[in-house]
Each structure stands twice: as C-alpha cells, then as structure tokens.
Amino acid sequence: MNYPSRTIEEAVSEISKLPGIGKKSALRMALHLLKSDKQVAHSLSSALVNLVENTTFCTECHNISDQSICQICSSHRRERSIIAVVQDTKDVLAIENTGQYQGLYHVLGGVIAPVQGIGPNQLHIDALVERLRKNEEVKEVILALSPTMEGDTTAFYIRKKLAEFPIRISTIARGIPVGGDLEYTDEITLGRSILSRIDF
Known part of the structure; x- marks a missing residue:
C-alpha cells in the first residue's frame, strides 16, 4: 500500500x-x-x-484495577463466600454484564497450555490456594473456564489443588445455547446437556 x-x-x-x-x-x-x-x-x-x-492489578483477585484492591473485592455488596475462577479480565466483564453473579473473582491470567509453554506456575493458581487458606468465609469456588481442552485441563488441576479445602467446587453449566438447533449441536455438548438436565 x-x-x-x-x-x-x-x-x-x-x-x-x-x-x-x-x-x-x-x-x-x-x-x-x-x-x-x-x-x-x-x-x-x-x-x-x-x-x-x-493501570495495575488487584492484589486479591489479579483483575485489572486502578488501586491495589479492585472495586469488586472492596465492595461490601458482593457475596464473599463465592469465588469465580476465570481466565482473564474479559471473562470478568462478560460475567458482570449478565447481572446474575454477585460473588468475587480470581483471575488466573491464562490457562495451562503446554504447547504454548504455559504451565501452572505461570498462572495465579498458588495465589488462589493462599487466598483460600487466609479466608475461611469462602464456601464455593466456581471454575468458570472456557470448555476447551486447555480450560478443562486447568480446571482439573485446580480441582486437585483445592482438594484439601472443605468447600464446594462447581463449574459453569454447559449446554445448548438459547435459539440453537439440536441438529447443529456437537455430540459432546448435547451429551452434557442431557446429563446435566434440569427440572422444567
């Protein structure tokens, strides 16, 4: 040009x-x-x-922030017994835009991806473990990671790391998108939707 x-x-x-x-x-x-x-x-x-x-990063959750503690972590309106573990700030924004979640977050800064040279030590997984050790208020950790091979690997690794804590560990539901057709849905998603069915 x-x-x-x-x-x-x-x-x-x-x-x-x-x-x-x-x-x-x-x-x-x-x-x-x-x-x-x-x-x-x-x-x-x-x-x-x-x-x-x-711009800095929150010392609690590692989300992007203007101060050492972000607005979400410092808010008294948030449900402090639940932490959603996400890959990055984009995921925090996506969940916040739903208006359905009032808990706290923990931003990993990526997912385990050996092909790209990203291992567990390069993520904020140990910081999550330390956070749970210091805070007995937490009753549930939601693994809100993308349903990819890397996301599932990361979730499995975190699940093992958190085995010592007497807390509920859940994951976000996976199923058919609203407005989607069953015939175009992949078999794994359709199978999980059947197994994770809810009352009508």
Whole structure:
C-alpha cells in the first residue's frame, strides 16, 4: 500500500498492531484522526498513556484495577463466600454484564497450555490456594473456564489443588445455547446437556 506521507505510514503501522485491526481499518482511523480536531488525537494519546502507566492489578483477585484492591473485592455488596475462577479480565466483564453473579473473582491470567509453554506456575493458581487458606468465609469456588481442552485441563488441576479445602467446587453449566438447533449441536455438548438436565 502506498501512503501519501511517512507520518501516516507510521501511524497505520502502529494502529494495525492492535488485535483485529488490519491495514485498511488502521488507515481509516489515521485519516479520521487527521481530519478531526487536534484535541481528539491528544485526548486519545493521553488516555492510552494513562492506561499503560496507571493501570495495575488487584492484589486479591489479579483483575485489572486502578488501586491495589479492585472495586469488586472492596465492595461490601458482593457475596464473599463465592469465588469465580476465570481466565482473564474479559471473562470478568462478560460475567458482570449478565447481572446474575454477585460473588468475587480470581483471575488466573491464562490457562495451562503446554504447547504454548504455559504451565501452572505461570498462572495465579498458588495465589488462589493462599487466598483460600487466609479466608475461611469462602464456601464455593466456581471454575468458570472456557470448555476447551486447555480450560478443562486447568480446571482439573485446580480441582486437585483445592482438594484439601472443605468447600464446594462447581463449574459453569454447559449446554445448548438459547435459539440453537439440536441438529447443529456437537455430540459432546448435547451429551452434557442431557446429563446435566434440569427440572422444567
């Protein structure tokens, strides 16, 4: 792609490094910023620098936070006897958007994936064990991990690590999505849905 100036080429190159953004989308964004008031670009760059410089991780749950203890962990409205174990912050946001869960979280920072060189020691699994040792309030841990081979491996490993605690360990339900057709559902999901059936 030929660019009219080196500055636009540099901007497109940097913007296209973001996930899900190709060169054409990056060019559209760069041209939009160029046509906009300069304050728009300055506000964007300021917000990005602030994001990188001032974002930290909660010392309790390892979720992204502005302070050492995040808003969820410090809230008195949350149910402190339940902890949902999730892969990353995106999963926290997804669950929070349902409005159905009022417990706490524990963000692992990934899942066990030997092919990618990610082992249990690189995740916040030991921090979860320590958290449970210090907090006798916790009565249930929900393993809210994606139903993939890596997610299931991680859940199995965590289950073994938490065997010493007298708590309930559950997992999120897996079944047919609302609006889905049975004929297009894979056999494993359909089988689990039958086994995990609920009263009508």
